[in-house]
Amino acid sequence: MYKYDMDELFELSIEALRKKGVEIQDIAEVVYELQKDYAPITIELCEENVLAVLRKRETIHAVLTALAIDKAVDQKLFDEPIQSIIEDDEGLYGIDEVLSLAVVNIYGSIGLTNFGFLDKQKIGIIDKLDKMKGKEVTTFTDDLVAAIAAAAASRLAHGFRIKEEEQHHEA
Amino acid sequence: MYKYDMDELFELSIEALRKKGVEIQDIAEVVYELQKDYAPITIELCEENVLAVLRKRETIHAVLTALAIDKAVDQKLFDEPIQSIIEDDEGLYGIDEVLSLAVVNIYGSIGLTNFGFLDKQKIGIIDKLDKMKGKEVTTFTDDLVAAIAAAAASRLAHGFRIKEEEQHHEA
Amino acid sequence: MYKYDMDELFELSIEALRKKGVEIQDIAEVVYELQKDYAPITIELCEENVLAVLRKRETIHAVLTALAIDKAVDQKLFDEPIQSIIEDDEGLYGIDEVLSLAVVNIYGSIGLTNFGFLDKQKIGIIDKLDKMKGKEVTTFTDDLVAAIAAAAASRLAHGFRIKEEEQHHEA
Amino acid sequence: MYKYDMDELFELSIEALRKKGVEIQDIAEVVYELQKDYAPITIELCEENVLAVLRKRETIHAVLTALAIDKAVDQKLFDEPIQSIIEDDEGLYGIDEVLSLAVVNIYGSIGLTNFGFLDKQKIGIIDKLDKMKGKEVTTFTDDLVAAIAAAAASRLAHGFRIKEEEQHHEA
Numbered sequence: 001m002y003k004y005d006m007d008e009l010f011e012l013s014i015e016a017l018r019k020k021g022v023e024i025q026d027i028a029e030v031v032y033e034l035q036k037d038y039a040p041i042t043i044e045l046c047e048e049n050v051l052a053v054l055r056k057r058e059t060i061h062a063v064l065t066a067l068a069i070d071k072a073v074d075q076k077l078f079d080e081p082i083q084s085i086i087e088d089d090e091g092l093y094g095i096d097e098v099l100s101l102a103v104v105n106i107y108g109s110i111g112l113t114n115f116g117f118l119d120k121q122k123i124g125i126i127d128k129l130d131k132m133k134g135k136e137v138t139t140f141t142d143d144l145v146a147a148i149a150a151a152a153a154s155r156l157a158h159g160f161r162i163k164e165e166e167q168h169h170e171a
Numbered sequence: 172m173y174k175y176d177m178d179e180l181f182e183l184s185i186e187a188l189r190k191k192g193v194e195i196q197d198i199a200e201v202v203y204e205l206q207k208d209y210a211p212i213t214i215e216l217c218e219e220n221v222l223a224v225l226r227k228r229e230t231i232h233a234v235l236t237a238l239a240i241d242k243a244v245d246q247k248l249f250d251e252p253i254q255s256i257i258e259d260d261e262g263l264y265g266i267d268e269v270l271s272l273a274v275v276n277i278y279g280s281i282g283l284t285n286f287g288f289l290d291k292q293k294i295g296i297i298d299k300l301d302k303m304k305g306k307e308v309t310t311f312t313d314d315l316v317a318a319i320a321a322a323a324a325s326r327l328a329h330g331f332r333i334k335e336e337e338q339h340h341e342a
Numbered sequence: 343m344y345k346y347d348m349d350e351l352f353e354l355s356i357e358a359l360r361k362k363g364v365e366i367q368d369i370a371e372v373v374y375e376l377q378k379d380y381a382p383i384t385i386e387l388c389e390e391n392v393l394a395v396l397r398k399r400e401t402i403h404a405v406l407t408a409l410a411i412d413k414a415v416d417q418k419l420f421d422e423p424i425q426s427i428i429e430d431d432e433g434l435y436g437i438d439e440v441l442s443l444a445v446v447n448i449y450g451s452i453g454l455t456n457f458g459f460l461d462k463q464k465i466g467i468i469d470k471l472d473k474m475k476g477k478e479v480t481t482f483t484d485d486l487v488a489a490i491a492a493a494a495a496s497r498l499a500h501g502f503r504i505k506e507e508e509q510h511h512e513a
Numbered sequence: 514m515y516k517y518d519m520d521e522l523f524e525l526s527i528e529a530l531r532k533k534g535v536e537i538q539d540i541a542e543v544v545y546e547l548q549k550d551y552a553p554i555t556i557e558l559c560e561e562n563v564l565a566v567l568r569k570r571e572t573i574h575a576v577l578t579a580l581a582i583d584k585a586v587d588q589k590l591f592d593e594p595i596q597s598i599i600e601d602d603e604g605l606y607g608i609d610e611v612l613s614l615a616v617v618n619i620y621g622s623i624g625l626t627n628f629g630f631l632d633k634q635k636i637g638i639i640d641k642l643d644k645m646k647g648k649e650v651t652t653f654t655d656d657l658v659a660a661i662a663a664a665a666a667s668r669l670a671h672g673f674r675i676k677e678e679e680q681h682h683e684a
């Protein structure tokens with residue numbers, strides 16, 4: 001029924017993000033900025049956590065849906081008025097943020113505050129995606145990348161705590 | 172900036188639902204089934220509450236986005252693998268439910284249980300939309316219609332309480 | 343800083359549930375009822391999934407908070423009017439459901455519909471907790487137990503899919 | 514059944530916030546900081562929006578529950594380990610944020626980003642509540658006050674848009 005296995009879906013998601021100009025490294029850098037003051041972390045550790053978030057089925061579904069919507073709007077395939085509302089990333093349109101919640105919540109409620117913060121203080125790739133608006137539709141993509149970074153930062157925070165406590169059950 | 176006023180968006184949403192085979196009356200009947208055992212209600216009162224939910228900007232954005240996604244998938248406009256995942260309404264795909272949360276929560280957290288209930292016990296129009304699967308994509312539409320009915324049922328429940336208490340401030 | 347390790351917190355949560363009259367087996371039976379028609383499952387498998395949900399820090403925090411609130415209200419320790427509102431499990435009070443969302447979402451958005459369903463169709467231990475109302479405060483506990491069962495059912499559903507696809511990355 | 518009318522509950526909530534050191538004016542100032550760059554607003558307008566948020570039943574329930582939990586923990590009434598976890602506002606404890614979501618979502622999903630932002634960049638009264646930690650438990654209160662400010666900022670943003678469009682149906 002489900003025609004793709006998870007490894008394939010994972011690779012396809014990373015490929016789809018890359019086509020939109022988003023590399024794992026870019027997201028890892030946002031995670032690094034979010035967490036560097038709280039723990040002695042490396043970019044490699046941030047990358048690991050981004051990849052773990054991206055392996056989740058919920059993330060894969062959200063990534064592929066968000067990119068598909070932005071692409072369809074870019075190609076003017078949606079009817080009016082929703083075509084213009086998404087294309088202009090209209091200020092009170094919040095469905096992009098709602099969709100991102102699917103990812104934000106995966107590693108607990110602390111992901112929420114990082115997501116809100118990133119949405120206001122656009123860092124690195126999120127700023128880059130935001131500035132593409134006008135030339136290319138990134139309405140759903142920028143929120144989703146922020147959600148992945150926020151979830152990865154939560155995972156990393158939980159991980160440090162777990163390590164500290166020398167226990168391995170949480171998963 | 173925002174090219175449409177709210178009245179126009181409201182009318183366009185109702186028209187878009189109608190094109191998909193969903194009438195206000197159909198949603199009102201679901202609300203009636205949900206609430207009839209709790210209060211002396213009429214179909215007219217249910218319709219009023221459905222219309223109030225549909226006038227909300229958040230609902231309008233959610234309705235238009237959901238219908239646009241289902242239509243795009245119906246026309247095979249999305250890339251694989253997300254085209255098949257949405258087309259088949261794959262069992263573990265939950266982005267349609269996440270999007271519906273934008274509407275479910277508008278009238279408080281009690282909307283949530285009605286939404287979950289409708290998703291399991293498909294009533295009236297929700298059952299009809301569900302049975303269209305295979306011929307027409309209704310992956311996002313059916314969850315959204317359930318969300319509108321759940322929110323309208325919440326609004327109605329809150330309204331009765333308010334009336335009972337003879338106070339008029341809540342709005 | 344955090345004075346307890348996760349193993350200890352896990353044991354304390356199970357103990358706290360037991361004191362309230364909720365056994366792992368009771369929750370496993372609800373999971374079994376939710377999933378039996380979809381896959382060839384056993385009570386043992388349901389128990390495993392309930393335990394996995396209970397090992398999550400988010401669940402532990404939610405369980406201990408919910409039980410503490412119900413206990414405080416049982417002992418009339420809260421001020422009016424919130425003491426009466428929680429004690430009577432007032433119809434429009436939805437904070438208990440909001441708190442449960444912390445658990446419902448852990449294994450993806452499909453947990454949401456099982457939670458909503460359980461809140462309407464009270465099965466097994468959830469019905470028992472509901473019927474204790476009047477003698478003992480279970481306002482937060484019954485929603486939380488429903489949330490644990492819903493999350494465990496999601497985890498089980500995801501697990502079967504993963505197995506089918508013979509892949510082991512998702513965790 | 515419900516022993517209090519909404520006016521009474523509204524007054525009791527404001528009184529309970531005041532006892533904790535939180536005035537309407539304090540929350541209005543946070544809203545002003547959040548929105549001053551986007552629209553020509555006054556403190557009076559911010560206060561109006563804070564009061565509208567506080568009149569909602571969902572907000573009243575959340576306020577009274579949050580204050581009751583903080584007070585009970587302040588008086589050491591909860592059992593260990595949850596007593597210490599809440600008292601120390603332990604870093605991975607996120608139930609306070611989950612409870613606040615009940616309020617954040619009332620005026621649409623754009624409230625979410627303001628909430629996340631406030632949780633990171635503590636402004637005015639939120640900073641003051643945060644600095645009380647150690648002397649007085651404010652674990653749930655600070656998140657809730659942030660949620661009220663975030664919801665009021667959303668309401669204000671929606672209101673300006675509505676005015677602009679000269680329409681009066683949304684409510």
